[in-house]
Amino acid sequence: MKKLFGSCLSLLLPLLLLTSCGGDKQQVMVQKAVAIESxxxxxxxxxxxxxxxxxxxxxxxxxQQNAVHKFCSTRDMFSYYLDPENRRNVSVMYVHDMSKMPWDAPDDGYFIDAKSAWFVAGSSKTGAMGKTLASFGKQQDALAFAEAYGGKVLxxxxxxxAELM
Known part of the structure; x- marks a missing residue:
């Protein structure tokens, strides 16, 4: 009996695994930062x-998992995100790590997760909409930037x- 049960189980197990894989297919969408084109x-x-x-x-x-929304400044991105209707619908956000590039030429190879970034508000550096938030991957880089250009690290x-004004 044990032998019969064992051989039946060995035949049924692959079938069970195949049928369990054939159910609803959930597509996992990887949402990465993408280059900003001219x-x-x-x-x-x-x-x-x-x-x-x-x-x-x-x-x-x-x-809209496959549609990236791009912004001319971190200020505009946060203005959009901080609207309560938008905030609850945002899945992921990216910003440039300004410790890796010159202010005048942001490099799309250095996008970082905005939710783990550090920001400097109120510095003397400006972006597309005037005042902007300088973004950094490390707190010490944000502190050094604030020391050089003013502002508050957040x-x-x-x-x-209020910090965007």
Missing amino acids: GEECHLCGMIITNFAGPKGELYRKE GFEQVTL
Whole structure:
């Protein structure tokens, strides 16, 4: 009996595994930062993104998993994100790590997760919309930038609409 049960189980197990894999297929979408191309417009204000210095931002919305929204500045990205209707629908956000490149030429190879980034608000450096948030992957880089150009260092959750003004 044990032998019969064992051989039946060995025949049924692969069949069970195959049928369990054939159910609803959930597609996992990887949402990565993408290059900002010449001529692309800011999702918030419509300005040409590459015409301006300073860090840029990108985000994905939960219901539009394959559509990246690009912004001419971190200020515009946060202005969009901090709207309560948008905030609950954003799945991932990216910003430039400004410790890795010159202010006048952000490099799309250095996007970082905005939710783990450090920001400097109120510095003397400006972006597309005037005042902007300088973004950094490490707190010590943000502190050094604030010492050189003024401003206040903030974590992601500390960024508010008041800080953007």
